[in-house]
Amino acid sequence: MRAIRLHAFGPTENLLFEEVPDPVPAAGEVLIEVAAAGVHVLDTVLRQGVAGPGPGPAVLPTVPGREVAGTVGAVGPGADPAWAGRRVVAHIGMNPGGYAERIAVPAERLHEVPEGLDAAAAVAMIGTGRTAMGIVQFAEPGPDDVVVVPAAAGGLGTLLVQHARNAGAVVVGLAGGAAKVARVRAAGADLAVDYREPGWAGTVRAFLDAGAGRPGTPRGATIVYDGVGGDTARAAVDLLAPGGTHVVFGWFGHADPLDAGPHRPDETYLKERGISSREVLGPVMLERAGGENPLRTLELRSLSLAARGLLVPAVTRYPLAExxxxxxxxxxxxTVGKVVLEP
Structure with a gap:
């Protein structure tokens, strides 16, 4: 079969499209004929040999990728034979191997892909979707909320915009560039603005002062879902009304948004404004989700909402070879939304 292999840490050119042996499902595993493989920003960090907030650098050579969807082509010993031929999606956790035409996966990680959901969308929901469901646990929006989403054209941002809109909240989405702003507007944001434009925060402030699209008294933002840090996040936090909530999450560009230097609002500033700041880290997210298998709880919630058409992930597709x-x-x-490779 063909797969993407990394023989040395470094630039993107180190990702090579090669022939590799077909995997054989071990006990309790199934073989998936991959139709879509997810690309996460963390993959780009690990490619360079940098430890991220999760798995450390891989043992080389390696086939990257931890999110896959496709059809079960074979069932290993001890796995339920009923999986054969079914469309499935799985987040394969700490073990890479997704950037390939086939992959062996523990059957316990499988979800059947809901009817009407394509493989690329299923991949987006099994990873990015479950993260979105974990984030909103810490500030669940409602009809009285005004939600600000920086990086609203991204995979997570798109889903957070849709979730808040479904809950009846007013949504302000921030994105870089006219094309991304248009996508944020199409995702349902009441106001979509380009954070690259000077004075963008003043545009949002005027919208809030006018009642945030609902004529009446001025309304400050009540929730900021911040996965970017830096100047944009600080300006977004400045839009929060007293009593608002700043939810911090994510990893981008080798710099953790939880440590965004002088542009991250400090505790004194937040306390003076009456703003609570909640750092959404993996263990806390899982503790909040509860259940016998918290990750699976979030995955099921994500896939269910997508199957009902309530969350529609944005996807950017590339051939596996690219x-x-x-x-x-x-x-x-x-890119816009979730990046997906298709063999």
Missing amino acids: AARAHRELEDRL
Whole structure:
């Protein structure tokens, strides 16, 4: 079969499209004929040999990728034979191997892909979707909320915009460039603005002062979902009304948004404004989700909402052979939504 292999840490050109042996499902595993493989920003960090907030650098050579969807082509010993021929999606956790035409996956990680959901959308929901469901646990929006989403054209941002809109909240989405702003507007944001434009925060403030699209008294923002840090996040936090909530999450560009230097609002500033800041880290997210298998709880919630059409992930697709280009354009912020490789 063909797969993307990394033999040395470094630039995108180190991702090579090669022939490799077919995997054989071990006990309790199934073989998936991959139709879509997810690319995460963390993959770009690990490609360079940098430890991220999760798995450390891989043992080389390696086939990257931890999110896959496709059809079960074979069932290993001890796995339920009923999986054969079914469309499935799985987040394969700490073990890479997704950037390939086939992959062996523990059957316990499988979800059947809901009817009407394509493989690329299923991949987006099994990873990015479950993260979105984990984030909103810490500030669940409602009809009285005004939600600000920086990076609203990204995979997570798109889903957060849709979720808040479904809950009846007023949504302000921030994005870089006219094309991305148009996508944020199409996702349902009441106001979509380009954070690259000077004075963008004043545009949002005027919208809030006018009642945030609902004529009446001025309304400050009540929730900021911040996965970017830096100047944009600080300006977004400045839009929060007293009592608002700043939810911090994510990893981008080798710099953790939880440590965004002098532009991250400090505790004194937040306390003076009456703003609560909640850092959404993996263990806390899982603790909040509860259940016997918290990750699976979030995955099921995500897939269910997508199956009902309540969440529609944005997807940027690349051929598997062009994984290097996918990484490069993701790093340069040229992609929209979830990046997916298709064999």
